[in-house]
Structure formats: C-alpha cells, structure tokens
Amino acid sequence: MTRTAEQMKGRAGRLARLMPSGPNTAARTPFVLLVVLLLAGGLISLLLLNSALNEGSFRLSKLKRDTTELTDEQQALQRDVDSYSEPDALERRARELGMVPGGSPAFLDPDGTVRGVPERATAQPSPLTPPEPDESADGPTGPASPSASGPTSPSPSASPATASTTPPTTPPPTSSGR
Secondary structure, eight states: HHHHHHHHHHHHHHHHHHHHHHHHHHHHHHHHHHHHHHHHHHHHHHHHHHHHHHHHHHHHHHHHHHHHHHHHHHHHHHHHHHHHHHHHHHHHHHHHTTOOOOOOOOOEEEEEEEOSSOOOOOOOOOOOSOOOOOHHHHHHTTTHHHHHHOSOOOOOTHHHHHHHSSSSOOOOOOOOOO
C-alpha cells in the first residue's frame, strides 16, 4: 500500500502542478480585463457608427424630400413661363399694354439706305377681345395708341395709367408638349 500511496502522491503532485493555485490566478486578471475592455470598446464603437449612419439616413431622406419639392416648384414655374410665352398670351398682354401690331418692316442697309417701305403702326380692333365701353367712346384707335392720340389727347381723363389699374388676366396653364 505504500507504493500505491506514493504513486497517488506522485500523481496528485503532478496534477497539482498542472492546476494553477492562488498566486498564478493573479496573472490572468489583466488578460481578462483586456478582453472585456476590447469587447466593450467594440460594442460602443458599433453603437456610435450605427447612430452616425442613422443620422445620415435621416438627412438623406430630408434632402430627397426637399429635392422633390423644389423639382415640383421648378416645373410649376416652367409651366407658368411656357403659358406666358405662348403667342396668344403675348399678344393679349401686348394689347393690354397698348401695343399694336406693326406693319411691314423696313430695314436699314449698312450703307444707310432704307430697304422696304416704312409704315406707321395703327391700332386695329382686337379679334380676341370685344371692345370695352371706354374704347368705343374714344374710337377704334383709343387713347393707348401713341400714333392716334398725338400730342393733344381728346380725353384727358383716359391715360395709360388708368388702363393698368385693371388686373391683368392670366391664361390657365396649358400643356406645352414637353
């Protein structure tokens, strides 16, 4: 039995040497703390990265919404410009301002000679709008035409300033085929 006890003591001694005891466990503590700190730092950095990505996503969606609103506004303004650029709208606005269609054009050549026969523009009744009571009292040319009224106007109360007090009518937007 002594031999078996010695063998057991020998085996137990070898196993005891393999298993760390009190002073050796203190060497593991810095390693465990390092691993825990690295894991915590990684989780915190992932959280910050996720927050930054979410903030960028919200900003991107706001910018897309603003771009959509500005594009809609730009298209509405372009429709307005197109409606004001139509020939009928230009003619109506020119007549409201007192302009009349010109006659046949005359051109000046570089040497100073006139090519064509110049004519004075005269006001004609507009086929688009019926004559108003103010125009019928002043005649077909009206006081708005500078060529017909001359320096002495037959009606001093009628002036271009009174014509501009009526609000201009704007045509409804139409499709321009674009």
